[in-house]
Amino acid sequence: MIRAVLFDFGDTLFRRAGEAQGIVEIAERHDCPVDPDAARAIWTEIHERAKSPGEIALARDLSPEAHRREWTRLFSMADVVLPGMGRALYERETDPNLWVPYPDTVPCLEALRALGVPMGVVSDTGWDIRSVFSVRGLDRFIDAWVLSFEHGAVKPAGILFELACEELGVSPGEALMVGDNSMTDGGAVAVGIPTIIFPQVAEGAPRGLSCLERILCGD
Ligand SMILES: [Mg+2]
Numbered sequence: 001m002i003r004a005v006l007f008d009f010g011d012t013l014f015r016r017a018g019e020a021q022g023i024v025e026i027a028e029r030h031d032c033p034v035d036p037d038a039a040r041a042i043w044t045e046i047h048e049r050a051k052s053p054g055e056i057a058l059a060r061d062l063s064p065e066a067h068r069r070e071w072t073r074l075f076s077m078a079d080v081v082l083p084g085m086g087r088a089l090y091e092r093e094t095d096p097n098l099w100v101p102y103p104d105t106v107p108c109l110e111a112l113r114a115l116g117v118p119m120g121v122v123s124d125t126g127w128d129i130r131s132v133f134s135v136r137g138l139d140r141f142i143d144a145w146v147l148s149f150e151h152g153a154v155k156p157a158g159i160l161f162e163l164a165c166e167e168l169g170v171s172p173g174e175a176l177m178v179g180d181n182s183m184t185d186g187g188a189v190a191v192g193i194p195t196i197i198f199p200q201v202a203e204g205a206p207r208g209l210s211c212l213e214r215i216l217c218g219d
Contacts (some may be wrong), residue, residue: 002216004168005112006144006161006188008179009123012198012207014099014132019043022098026088027081034081042078050074060126061148067126096131101138102201108209109141115216120144120164122177124154124184144168156187165193178212 007013018025020036020043027034049055050071060070071093076086092098112119121142123129126149133139144167148154151163165175172192179185180198188195198208 001174001218002176002194003174004118004120004165004170004176005212005216006120006122006164006168006175006177006193008177008181008185009121009125009129009132010099011180011200012178012185013105013121014101015203016093017098017100022089022092023078023081023085026085026092030082032082039078039081042081046074046077049077059154061124061154062126062152063149064126064128067149071126094127096129096135099129099132101136102207102209103204104206104209106138108212109138111213112216113141115213117216118143118168118170120146120168122146122155122160122164122185122188124148155181155184156190158187158191161188161191161193176212176215178209 020040023039023043024034024036027039055070055074058066058070060067068090072086072090074086075089075093078085078089109119119142121129121144123146125147129147130139130145133142144164146160146164146167148160151160153159161177162172165172168175175193177185177188177193177195178198179195180200182197185197186195201207
């Protein structure tokens with residue numbers, strides 16, 4: 001029986017607002033307009049490179065310093081538009097107001113809370129994402145926070161999922177992990193946690209989280 005739910009953060013409960021629009025807005029603010037298609041191409045290139053094994057090996061989610069250093073360097077690929085763009089994009093990346101919940105995130109958290117289900121967040125992050133929840137009053141739903149930079153390990157390391165279960169007072173078999181990345185969030189399976197991996201959805205679409213209430217109700 002499932003008694004607790006563990007959530008990934010990015011692209012599971014929240015997504016970045018605007019994405020490439022950030023490059024356009026920063027450029028406009030400095031009277032240096034950029035074509036939105038060019039901004040989108042740069043944004044895509046940055047995030048493609050960020051996913052490469054060489055970049056991931058730089059362990060940017062193990063400390064705030066590494067996160068700032070490595071992401072500012074990656075974002076600096078946009079300095080071709082405007083010098084200093086990389087630093088400005090990093091500030092946006094870590095601005096809690098620029099992460100938005102999916103349309104079904106809050107209804108899901110409310111429904112699970114109404115069922116008395118304890119919830120945790122297990123995230124690979126080099127900055128404190130609790131602020132993303134607290135600026136919207138959503139931190140009250142989260143009973144356990146396991147953030148990679150506070151534990152010296154990143155997903156798929158099983159220890160992170162096990163720590164969350166321990167904090168929520170459930171065994172791995174009694175928890176459900178919910179994420180968007182089979183490589184990282186899928187690590188929960190190796191320590192015995194049933195796991196749901198949602199595919200990406202179009203901007204503005206629900207994440208698919210409404211099925212969790214039905215699963216927890218046993219329907
Ligand atoms: Mg994610």
